[in-house]
Amino acid sequence: EAGVTQFPSHSVIEKGQTVTLRCDPISGHDNLYWYRRVMGKEIKFLLHFVKESKQDESGMPNNRFLAERTGGTYSTLKVQPAELEDSGVYFCASSQVLGLFGYTFGSGTRLTVV
Amino acid sequence: AQSVTQLGSHVSVSEGALVLLRCNYSSSVPPYLFWYVQYPNQGLQLLLKYTSAATLVKGINGFEAEFKKSETSFHLTKPSAHMSDAAEYFCAVSPGGSQGNLIFGKGTKLSVKP
Numbered sequence: 503e504a505g506v507t508q509f510p511s512h513s514v515i516e517k518g519q520t521v522t523l524r525c526d527p528i529s530g531h532d533n534l535y536w537y538r539r540v541m542g543k544e545i546k547f548l549l550h551f552v553k554e555s556k557q558d559e560s561g562m563p564n565n566r567f568l569a570e571r572t573g574g575t576y577s578t579l580k581v582q583p584a585e586l587e588d589s590g591v592y593f594c595a596s597s598q599v600l601g602l603f604g605y606t607f608g609s610g611t612r613l614t615v616v
Numbered sequence: 617a618q619s620v621t622q623l624g625s626h627v628s629v630s631e632g633a634l635v636l637l638r639c640n641y642s643s644s645v646p647p648y649l650f651w652y653v654q655y656p657n658q659g660l661q662l663l664l665k666y667t668s669a670a671t672l673v674k675g676i677n678g679f680e681a682e683f684k685k686s687e688t689s690f691h692l693t694k695p696s697a698h699m700s701d702a703a704e705y706f707c708a709v710s711p712g713g714s715q716g717n718l719i720f721g722k723g724t725k726l727s728v729k730p
Binding site: 505506533535537543544545546547550557558561593595597604605606607608609610 | 650652657658659660661662665706716717718719720721722723
């Protein structure tokens with residue numbers, strides 16, 4: 503089966519610009535998660551979709567971040583306007599059953615805000 | 617609140633030597649525990665998971681981990697390191713229930729010397 507696909511793999515933008523990251527989960531996986539790793543820190547949970555609904559968005563840092571999952575398929579994470587501290591690697595993961603049997607992660611998007 | 621502590625941000629071993637990566641967790645409920653590995657320029661790959669079955673869990677690539685409730689530990693071991701094991705390793709805990717997200721440790725980079 504195809505894995506979790508994320509693009510772009512890298513993005514360099516200027517402070518104040520907008521960036522949209524995309525995640526395509528494994529087909530049939532209702533659960534989709536976004537995580538972020540800021541350099542030198544641990545990977546942190548951002549939010550969790552079940553199909554098209556946000557189950558938990560407690561990890562979203564602020565209202566500059568907007569996540570959507572249209573039709574319960576792919577998801578986008580928009581950062582607008584981007585700030586320097588938003589730089590990091592953004593991971594997406596999907597699972598079939600609340601991740602109890604493991605989550606499949608994408609390769610991540612490395613975002614650099616300059 | 618649940619948390620994960622990985623002792624040692626960098627571990628270096630010689631090829632053929634024992635690999636021991638330490639992970640301690642804090643959880644108020646029986647945890648689900650995971651080890652993930654990230655090879656350079658790749659996503660997170662599940663090595664193994666503990667979901668309250670056998671306390672000694674075997675994973676891929678010869679790795680295993682033992683869940684010790686009394687020590688709140690879930691250390692990762694491999695009897696003989698191979699050059700290809702050089703990567704970053706992450707221990708993670710899941711709150712379980714309706715919360716599907718993972719809480720990660722800060723990661724341990726493993727170097728393997730010839």
